[in-house]
Amino acid sequence: xxxxxxxxxxxxxxxxxxxxxxxxxxxxxxxxxxxxxxxxxxxxxxxxxxxxxxxxxxxxxxxxxxxxxxxxxxxxxxxxxxxxxxxxxxxxxxxxxxxxxxxxxxxxxxxxxxxxxxxxxxxxxxxxxxxxxxxxxxxxxxxxxxxxxxxxxxxxxxxxxxxxxxxxxxxxxxxxxxxxxxxxxxxxxxxxxxxxxxxxxxxxxxxxxxxxxxxxxxxxxxxxxxxxxxxxxxxxxxxxxxxxxxxxxxxxxxxxxxxxxxxxxxxxx
Numbered sequence: 001x002x003x004x005x006x007x008x009x010x011x012x013x014x015x016x017x018x019x020x021x022x023x024x025x026x027x028x029x030x031x032x033x034x035x036x037x038x039x040x041x042x043x044x045x046x047x048x049x050x051x052x053x054x055x056x057x058x059x060x061x062x063x064x065x066x067x068x069x070x071x072x073x074x075x076x077x078x079x080x081x082x083x084x085x086x087x088x089x090x091x092x093x094x095x096x097x098x099x100x101x102x103x104x105x106x107x108x109x110x111x112x113x114x115x116x117x118x119x120x121x122x123x124x125x126x127x128x129x130x131x132x133x134x135x136x137x138x139x140x141x142x143x144x145x146x147x148x149x150x151x152x153x154x155x156x157x158x159x160x161x162x163x164x165x166x167x168x169x170x171x172x173x174x175x176x177x178x179x180x181x182x183x184x185x186x187x188x189x190x191x192x193x194x195x196x197x198x199x200x201x202x203x204x205x206x207x208x209x210x211x212x213x214x215x216x217x218x219x220x221x222x223x224x225x226x227x228x229x230x231x232x233x234x235x236x237x238x239x240x241x242x243x244x245x246x247x248x249x250x251x252x253x254x255x256x257x258x259x260x261x262x263x264x265x266x267x268x269x
Contacts, residue, residue, distance in 0.1 A: 001095070002092070004088045005092040005096065009099065009100075011081075012085065012096060012100055015078060015081055016078060016100055016107075023072075023074050024108075025104040026104070026105060026108040026163070028075055028078075029101045029104035029108065030101075031067075031071045032075065032079075032098075032100050032104060035079055036094050036101065038066075038067075039090075039093065045066065046090040046093060049093065050087045050090045050093045052086070060083050062083065063076070063080045064076055078100070079097075082096065082100070094177075095177055098171070099191075102171065102191050103191065105168055106164070106191055106195050109192070110195060112162065112164070114164060115196055116196065118161075118168070118192055119196070119230060122169070122189050122192065125153075125157065126186075127234065130182070147174060149173050150170040150174030151170075152173075153172075154170045186200075193230050196228075197228055200229075200230050200232060201232070202232045202245070203231060203234065203243055203245050204236050204246075205233060205235060205244075206238075206239050207235065225247060229247075239255040242254045
């Protein structure tokens with residue numbers, strides 16, 4: 001996000017934290033998602049709510065008029081506050097509503113003590129979808145109604161995961177905000193990890209790590225990045241041996257497959 005939108009989102013996140021404390025954050029998330037969808041489907045509404053020349057109070061009043069009859073007072077107050085803020089463009093305003101909805105779901109998971117499980121569930125779901133091209137195709141087919149895709153995704157997790165996992169998966173699949181499935185899902189995983197005050201490291205290895213290896217790698221990465229690390233492990237025999245570690249946009253590739261490829265390139269060159 002650009003400067004104005006980034007600052008406005010940060011302020012909205014703080015306001016949400018305060019408002020969600022004494023209310024149902026999962027219900028608030030549903031309202032924020034619904035507001036995002038309403039603005040997404042109405043160019044005139046999102047333009048009016050973000051018009052640079054309009055008075056902040058007028059935009060807040062419009063948000064109250066539009067959403068006041070259908071949402072809780074807490075949600076309406078938050079939406080009015082978001083509308084009162086400055087946004088670089090209407091698209092980022094809608095994206096912010098979606099991010100706030102995700103934040104509310106994550107707050108619910110934290111309140112219910114299932115935050116770590118939700119993070120693990122999301123990662124595992126992503127791996128299952130990536131490993132099954134027909135399933136990925138069905139979940140990302142934009143010719144299908146978004147609700148149908150969301151229902152399919154949630155149905156795969158029914159009875160196996162916390163409600164918060166299913167809510168987040170439904171949102172990622174049904175409303176990816178123009179992002180690829182993998183990018184949209186990773187953004188949600190990062191939100192969960194941030195709440196746990198951890199960075200996510202994805203490790204690709206030819207064979208499963210032992211508990212001792214897992215602990216040593218977490219400790220080494222925590223020291224390198226000066227933060228707690230949440231480790232997601234992918235077993236892929238194609239790497240032959242060694243590890244490939246990704247933390248954000250940083251990649252440490254120590255796999256045998258990579259070293260063989262480098263040697264091959266040197267011979268060719």
